[in-house]
Amino acid sequence: MIMNQKLFMEEGEQLTDKGRYQRIIGKLIYLSHTRPDIAYVVGVVSQFMHQPQEPHMEAVMRIIRYLKGTTSHSVLFKSNGHLDTQVYTDADWAGDKSDRRSTSGYFTLVGGNLVTWRSKKQKVVALSSAEAEFRGIARGLTEILWVKKLLTEIGFPPSKPNRILCDNKAAIQISENPVQHDRTKHIEVDQNFIKEKIETGVVELPFVRSEDQLADILTKAVNGRIFAKCLGKLNVGDPTVQLEGDVRK
The missing domain is CATH 3.30.420.10 (Ribonuclease H-like superfamily/Ribonuclease H)
Known part of the structure; x- marks a missing residue:
């Protein structure tokens, strides 16, 4: 999501295809159960399912493009010697x-x-x-x-x-x-x-x-550097790259 972008219902804004919008959002909500990196933005765009406008669909397409470029991303679990x-x-x-x-x-x-x-x-x-x-x-x-x-x-x-x-x-x-x-x-x-x-x-x-504060990415749109930093600390990303980094250390 674009940093500091605030989506809302704009008066006089052109409407988009409601059925298509709802179908995409339904799939994104399902996907967000395993992709914490899209949890916030999916929560935002899902608020406009009753009457989606063009800016809302543009935000949804931005999520789709992000997912297309991060198909290998997942949550990596590692043994850290404790259960705190x-x-x-x-x-x-x-x-x-x-x-x-x-x-x-x-x-x-x-x-x-x-x-x-x-x-x-x-x-x-x-x-x-x-x-x-x-x-x-x-x-x-x-x-x-x-x-x-x-x-x-x-x-x-x-x-x-x-x-x-x-x-x-x-x-x-x-x-x-x-x-x-x-x-x-x-x-x-x-x-x-x-x-x-x-x-x-x-x-x-x-x-x-x-x-x-890692939970920043769950409450607002942040810049790419902060976003990547938080995901890195949460072990969210391409597991192959993450494991290769551990081997090199």
């Missing part, structure tokens, strides 16, 4: 131009390998970037609890707290601060949920620098 679980969670505040809702996303890694991901527009409008990030943390926490339960059931219970990595210090402070302020009353349920898991040692909430 961590979640990268991020949110793009008021990123949707039509209704100003935020988009949140997370990547879940077990043993350094990517296992789950999600990019989804939030259901309500966030009043600040901290609130948007905070809601993203809550969604990431529910995912990490599910992964923790699954690992325990198959005989690999976590030996240390799971980590939720966020790049917003205000959201982290709200999660850890037991005092209920007026400005956070509307997110009090999420706050108590997160605080309880931190106090019981289920999760840790360390700060991660924005340049190291």
